Amino acid sequence: MKFTPAVYEHAASLIGKSPWEASRDGEMLFQGHKKAFELYHHSPVVVGIDIYNLEPEAYGSTIEKPKLNGIPAITHHLCSSMKEMSELPLFDPQSAGRIPMAIEAAKRLARVLPEADVRIPVSGPFSIASNLVRFETLLLEIVMDPASVMQALNHIVEGQVNFCRAIVEQGLDIAFFESAATPPIIPPQIFSDVVLPPLKSIIDQATAIVGHPVPCIIGGDTTSILASIMETGTGYVICPSETNQQEFMEQMKKHPEVMVRINMDPLILSEGDLPAVFKEVDRVVALAKGREKVCIGTGVLPYETKPETVLQTKEYISKL
Numbered sequence: 001m002k003f004t005p006a007v008y009e010h011a012a013s014l015i016g017k018s019p020w021e022a023s024r025d026g027e028m029l030f031q032g033h034k035k036a037f038e039l040y041h042h043s044p045v046v047v048g049i050d051i052y053n054l055e056p057e058a059y060g061s062t063i064e065k066p067k068l069n070g071i072p073a074i075t076h077h078l079c080s081s082m083k084e085m086s087e088l089p090l091f092d093p094q095s096a097g098r099i100p101m102a103i104e105a106a107k108r109l110a111r112v113l114p115e116a117d118v119r120i121p122v123s124g125p126f127s128i129a130s131n132l133v134r135f136e137t138l139l140l141e142i143v144m145d146p147a148s149v150m151q152a153l154n155h156i157v158e159g160q161v162n163f164c165r166a167i168v169e170q171g172l173d174i175a176f177f178e179s180a181a182t183p184p185i186i187p188p189q190i191f192s193d194v195v196l197p198p199l200k201s202i203i204d205q206a207t208a209i210v211g212h213p214v215p216c217i218i219g220g221d222t223t224s225i226l227a228s229i230m231e232t233g234t235g236y237v238i239c240p241s242e243t244n245q246q247e248f249m250e251q252m253k254k255h256p257e258v259m260v261r262i263n264m265d266p267l268i269l270s271e272g273d274l275p276a277v278f279k280e281v282d283r284v285v286a287l288a289k290g291r292e293k294v295c296i297g298t299g300v301l302p303y304e305t306k307p308e309t310v311l312q313t314k315e316y317i318s319k320l
Contacts (some may be wrong), residue, residue, distance in 0.1 A: 182220030
């Protein structure tokens with residue numbers, strides 16, 4: 001099986017930069033992900049550091065500089081309500097925020113690394129909404145004013161379709177991320193009723209634009225919403241370390257055509273205890289037994305993970 005670590009902020013550490021520095025400079029973004037691919041040959045190469053911040057910033061949110069090697073995050077939300085969000089002007093992917101920088105870095109990577117599967121991260125509508133308003137506001141309005149929530153999410157979908165077109169026009173591919181919608185914060189019924197319709201809409205439209213099913217990455221305890229995730233028509237899902245992975249893989253027997261990345265616990269990798277790492281690999285391999293479309297991955301590699309640990313993990317997997 002292939003080993004496909006999830007490399008975002010870790011790419012910054014590989015070139016001796018902070019996540020803030022690498023996320024704000026196109027050359028550093030390019031060099032960090034180039035270095036990561038040259039070391040790990042992972043797939044896909046998702047060109048980003050703080051991937052859930054791109055679209056909210058393009059809409060006008062402010063990302064504050066964190067201390068030391070912290071991950072940039074939104075601390076001041078742009079909108080006070082879902083109604084206000086539904087009235088936001090859609091951003092222009094050709095000029096808004098850091099999106100043009102990310103696209104240009106990805107184009108360079110695709111040119112110099114033709115063997116790499118280079119993709120731009122695209123956030124799902126619920127994850128964008130959770131960064132444009134306070135999460136508590138979003139949850140409250142789901143209960144009190146679901147019509148406004150759906151209107152705002154569908155408005156975000158329209159903007160994301162524009163974003164997907166701009167990516168594909170540049171000869172690049174897409175990976176979707178929607179981890180803000182994970183249980184237990186979002187119960188399965190709310191996921192099915194509120195999150196799924198706009199998520200399915202954007203994935204359907206993105207699939208038509210790209211010409212093949214796109215990944216739908218949702219971390220957390222997702223086994224209870226897996227049936228809904230599969231309704232999106234995605235061709236690639238992750239089996240997160242935070243969920244009941246055995247039950248997850250049992251459900252995925254109904255979908256042999258879908259690639260599943262079974263995640264190791266990224267904290268075990270970051271701690272660098274190789275016997276513990278190899279034991280974790282063995283556990284994941286046992287879960288994958290009998291499945292053709294499967295690979296071993298990680299949750300997001302922590303910034304401080306030692307490259308030597310990742311490389312030794314890859315070597316161990318290659319010998320199995």
